[in-house]
Amino acid sequence: MKQSKAKTAALYGLLIALSFTLSYLEHLLPLPVGIPGVKLGLANLVVVTALYLLGAKKAFPVAVVRILLAGLAFGNAFSLLYSLAGGMLSFFVMLLCRRTKLSPVGVSVAGGVSHNVGQIAVAAAVMRTARIVYYLPVLLGAGLGTGLLIGLIAAPVIRRLKKGNINLHIL
Amino acid sequence: MKKADWILIGSILFVAGVLAAFLYFVPKNGSAVTVEINGKTVDRLPLSEDTTKAYADENGGTNLLVIENGKARITEANCPDKICVHHRAISRSGESIICLPHKLVVTVINEKETDGVDARAG
Numbered sequence: 001m002k003q004s005k006a007k008t009a010a011l012y013g014l015l016i017a018l019s020f021t022l023s024y025l026e027h028l029l030p031l032p033v034g035i036p037g038v039k040l041g042l043a044n045l046v047v048v049t050a051l052y053l054l055g056a057k058k059a060f061p062v063a064v065v066r067i068l069l070a071g072l073a074f075g076n077a078f079s080l081l082y083s084l085a086g087g088m089l090s091f092f093v094m095l096l097c098r099r100t101k102l103s104p105v106g107v108s109v110a111g112g113v114s115h116n117v118g119q120i121a122v123a124a125a126v127m128r129t130a131r132i133v134y135y136l137p138v139l140l141g142a143g144l145g146t147g148l149l150i151g152l153i154a155a156p157v158i159r160r161l162k163k164g165n166i167n168l169h170i171l
Numbered sequence: 172m173k174k175a176d177w178i179l180i181g182s183i184l185f186v187a188g189v190l191a192a193f194l195y196f197v198p199k200n201g202s203a204v205t206v207e208i209n210g211k212t213v214d215r216l217p218l219s220e221d222t223t224k225a226y227a228d229e230n231g232g233t234n235l236l237v238i239e240n241g242k243a244r245i246t247e248a249n250c251p252d253k254i255c256v257h258h259r260a261i262s263r264s265g266e267s268i269i270c271l272p273h274k275l276v277v278t279v280i281n282e283k284e285t286d287g288v289d290a291r292a293g
């Protein structure tokens with residue numbers, strides 16, 4: 001049975017609001033790498049959860065809308081570009097990784113690392129210099145840390161919501 | 172967590188570690204800095220001489236580069252974020268200061284090698 005449009009809208013609203021809050025938090029905690037606009041990727045928590053509970057088709061708009069909103073609210077053209085590159089690469093890498101033997105923790109780690117790789121690739125293109133590679137080890141480490149943290153938080157959330165009677169997947 | 176997760180984490184740590192070793196620990200103090208604006212090298216200055224030099228991009232963006240005691244830093248800039256000004260002084264081969272709004276990159280090179288990062292990548 002299909003659920004009401006109102007319920008769908010409420011769920012999207014909830015997820016986007018949560019990721020928006022996390023975007024604000026990461027805006028307050030810039031990565032000390034000397035590349036303006038590069039972010040930690042905390043909002044990936046919501047994307048990972050949505051990916052497992054709602055599936056790719058429904059998680060995708062959450063990821064995109066979150067980035068656009070946060071970009072308009074806290075960022076500038078550059079940081080929006082980074083976030084889009086990082087967010088989209090991370091989304092598709094997680095999508096692929098979900099089909100492997102990785103648990104949600106591993107998928108989240110892959111997402112965190114690719115988020116930063118996407119950002120650095122755009123920075124290199126904008127600056128027309130490969131020298132930005134200098135920051136890659138720091139960004140790989142940071143992506144691993146954030147991804148691990150997010151995965152460890154998201155995994156039990158996913159497990160419980162799936163077991164419980166909150167049938168998000170039938171939306 | 173599954174075995175596959177640990178393998179993934181191990182591989183990422185390994186790649187980051189190897190890259191870090193080459194980029195951060197192998198490099199010695201550089202001998203000069205190059206200044207690139209919008210992808211073009213516009214200047215090359217030795218770190219051994221104390222210098223102060225201003226650079227301007229085509230849109231009126233300016234950065235003041237100061238070389239002092241073998242280290243280079245940006246002391247003044249009219250960019251909105253001032254990240255380049257707050258960046259610590261650089262002196263090790265491959266280190267750089269980036270001013271994104273002005274598309275300016277100051278990179279330490281070692282003139283005995285052909286070029287900082289690029290030389291080691293091969």
Ligand SMILES: [Zn+2]
Nearest residue numbers: 248250255270
């Ligand atoms: Zn600047």
